[in-house]
Structures are given as structure tokens and as C-alpha cells.
Amino acid sequence: MAGSSGVCLGADLAENQLTEIEAARAFAQAIIDTVREPVLVLDQDLRVITASRSFYRTFKVRPEDTEGRLLYELGDGHWDIPKLRLHLEKIVPEHGVMEDFEVEYDFPNVGPRTMCLNARKVFYEKGSHTTILLGIEDVTRQRVLEREKDDLLRQKDVLLEEIQHRVANSLQIIASIILLKAKTVDSEETRVHLRDAHKRVMSVAAVQQHLHASATSGSVEMGPYLSRLCEALATSMIGENRPISLKVSGEGGSATSRQAESLGLIATELVINSLKHAFSENTKDGQITVAYDVSGTDWKLSISDNGVSEPDHVFAQPKTGLGTGIVKALAQQLDAKVETLTGPEGTTVSVTHATFLAKMPRVV
Incomplete structure (x- = not known):
């Protein structure tokens, strides 16, 4: 009786263990089938133990043609890829993981696909x-979109290059026409206005040229940028007989291309203003200084001259010019403030962007 009881108990335990194993297997299969991407479960010999429903659906194969077969034999050997074999046979056993390994292949019944493979080694107690x-993740669409994006970016660069070239040529043509017209008009007042317009067009051309040279970096270093701009302005607007120097100072800093464009135009207009109003024909050792300083997100652009200020030279006046x-x-x-300081030593016009000013508590 005792022997038969022991046999029955052992049989019950074995049946319970078998039931638990089957339940665990069914649970694991349900998890695998829930995953949207195709999943394969391989043994240590890289033989397929089971596969997810998404694998069968994606590659249009049947379980009886997949389970129990070596991975490299699936689909007439289209998974027999040397680099994949290296990863699964050497790297995964040694490191326990394979990440983001891409396979490009013309899979039967599926067509050309780019698949991203990730593998994990499972250890048992x-x-x-x-x-x-x-x-297995199908990244074909993503790679196509990436290539299309890269093509569009290249086309954009070509178009921008063409636009920059056409803008530069157009500005040169406009400047030449204005200068030619200035030489033919009889009115001195009109001639002065035309020459002034010519200088402004040339200053815009200088800004455009320097910005185009810096466009590839995404940001513009203001020190070298203002230096090149002032060199161009000095060449085009200060005659050899005028004893006026134009220099750049300050700690410098960087700005976005859009900000640099506005700052360059501001500097140009202020330099023009100094040349027109700060110095007389008898001026000796005239000097204009362009400075740009940065502190965190705050910055200040200032243009100073040592000339004799006239009423038209004061930017704070109610009635202003162009x-x-x-x-x-x-x-x-630029969300900046313009301030003008005039004294015996000349005039300084500052354009300041200081974000902390708006955040400081008001003193009552």
C-alpha cells in the first residue's frame, strides 16, 4: 500500500509540474505573440524554438516551415548572412546582447526590406x-524617409546657394545703377540722396556676403563678423582724404544668423550716421568704434565717435530720419533698447538686450 501511494504521489507531482510547465510555456508564447514586431526564440544552436504571430504575418511563412529549423535555413537561406552569423555565434554568447544590427535583403514574398535586429541571451537558474x-523591426520606411530628408536638405542647400548668388548679383546691379544715375542728375540734393542710397545698398551687400560665409556653422562669431563688415564699410564709405578710422572692440560673442543680420544692419546705419553728422571737413583724427559685448543671454552693441555732435545726430529726439x-x-x-549718450568727447549709441531688466522687482 505504501509503495502504491508513493507512486501515485510521484505521478501527481510530475503531472503538476508538467501542467505548470505547459502554463508557463503558454504564458511566454502569449507574451511573444503580443509584441508587434516579429520575434524569434532560438536555442543555443540557433534553432527556432518558436516565433511570434507577427513574424509569420510579416514574412508570410508557416509555423511548420519555421519551428525546429536553423535560423540560417529559413526562407531558402535568406537569413544566412555572414555578419549576422558572427554576431549570433560569437558576440551574443560572449556579451549576451546584440543591438541595432541592420539587414538589407530582398525577402521572398515580402520584397526589399531593411530590418533592425536586437538580440538578448536568456539565462536560466x-x-x-x-x-x-x-x-526584428522593419525600419524600411524610416530609412526611406531619412534618405528623402537628406535629399531635400541637399536640394535646399543648392537653392539657398543659388538665391545667395542671385541676391549678391542683384545688389551689385542696383548699386551700379544708382551710382550711374547719381553721376547724371543735375540736382545736387538728388545726387546726395542717390549716393546715400548707394552706400546703404553696398552695406546690405556686405552684410549679406559675410552672413553667407558664416551660414554653414549655424551661428556667427560677432567679433570677426563686425571686423569684416567694418572693413567693407571703411573701404566703400571713408575716402582716402578723410582722416577717420573705424575699428571694432569688445569681448565679442556669438549670435544666430538672423540676429547677426539685424546687428550688422544696425551697426551699418549707426556708422553712416556718425560719418554724416559727427565730423566736419576740418576733422582730424576722427574715430568710430564698434563694440559688441555678451554676458550670458544679455548683449550690447555700441557705436561711439569722437566727433562734435549735432542735433540730427541724437537718436533720442522725437523727430528722426530714415x-x-x-x-x-x-x-x-531684437527686443532691445536704444540709448544715446552725447558729451564733449563725442556720442555713443547703445543697443542693449538685457533679459534680467524685465525680471528685476520694481522699487517703490
């Missing part, structure tokens, strides 16, 4: 056997 989980209006409009776009 008991027993020496291991399994490998192989996840240049003053341009400066104030550009400063407003």
Missing part, C-alpha cells in the same frame, strides 16, 4: 541550456 530572443527709424525698428525686433 537551473540547467546549462540558454535561449536567445531575437527581435537711419534712426531703421535702427529703432531692428532693435525692436
